[in-house]
Amino acid sequence: MDKAVRTGPPLVVFLDRDGVICRYFARDWTKRWEEFEFLPGAREALKLLNQARATTVIISNQSGVNKGVFAAESLEEIDRKMKKAVSASGGRIDAAFYCPHTPDESCLCRKPGTGLVRKAVSELNLNLKESVAYFVGDSETDIITGHRAGLVTILVLSGQTVLAKEAEGWKVKPDHIAQDLMGALKYIL
Numbered sequence: 325m326d327k328a329v330r331t332g333p334p335l336v337v338f339l340d341r342d343g344v345i346c347r348y349f350a351r352d353w354t355k356r357w358e359e360f361e362f363l364p365g366a367r368e369a370l371k372l373l374n375q376a377r378a379t380t381v382i383i384s385n386q387s388g389v390n391k392g393v394f395a396a397e398s399l400e401e402i403d404r405k406m407k408k409a410v411s412a413s414g415g416r417i418d419a420a421f422y423c424p425h426t427p428d429e430s431c432l433c434r435k436p437g438t439g440l441v442r443k444a445v446s447e448l449n450l451n452l453k454e455s456v457a458y459f460v461g462d463s464e465t466d467i468i469t470g471h472r473a474g475l476v477t478i479l480v481l482s483g484q485t486v487l488a489k490e491a492e493g494w495k496v497k498p499d500h501i502a503q504d505l506m507g508a509l510k511y512i513l
């Protein structure tokens with residue numbers, strides 16, 4: 325079957341991981357692959373993004389690494405297996421960038437810093453000015469990150485944030501709110 329050919333500027337979608345692609349644990353981490361659970365519809369949504377030739381990039385804080393909760397190797401294994409599972413269902417994750425630092429380390433890559441977005445832009449040779457670019461996340465931190473990076477922000481209610489009204493008190497409001505990643509496609513595709 326032919327891929328849907330999208331005309332117009334390149335499409336770039338930055339995604340948070342936990343609460344967007346996989347289940348978010350309020351008081352725990354996804355420490356190993358066995359704990360990783362794709363959210364319903366997430367792989368299907370990634371497939372549709374791939375068919376629309378979107379560049380998809382995961383930007384995720386994983387301070388559990390430097391807190392010693394899980395090893396960097398575990399994060400790498402989860403990353404590898406997640407990408408493989410997404411590919412197996414017709415999707416594609418072009419790249420994933422993780423910040424392993426704790427807030428105390430004052431790094432430049434931890435969201436709401438835009439360090440990882442800038443790294444992605446540089447490593448993947450993205451031209452955001454000539455693209456239509458989004459940041460999809462489930463927390464205020466994600467929305468601030470996307471806003472700072474000049475992206476259209478979409479809050480999904482499939483993780484840390486459950487109710488749209490929670491965002492009403494945020495300094496930076498999301499441009500759109502959707503139930504989950506599949507719902508966010510309504511604004512992207």
Ligand SMILES: [Mg+2]
Pocket residue numbers: 340341342343344348461462463483484
């Ligand atoms: Mg999240």
Ligand SMILES: [Zn+2]
Pocket residue numbers: 423424425431432433434
């Ligand atoms: Zn960092």
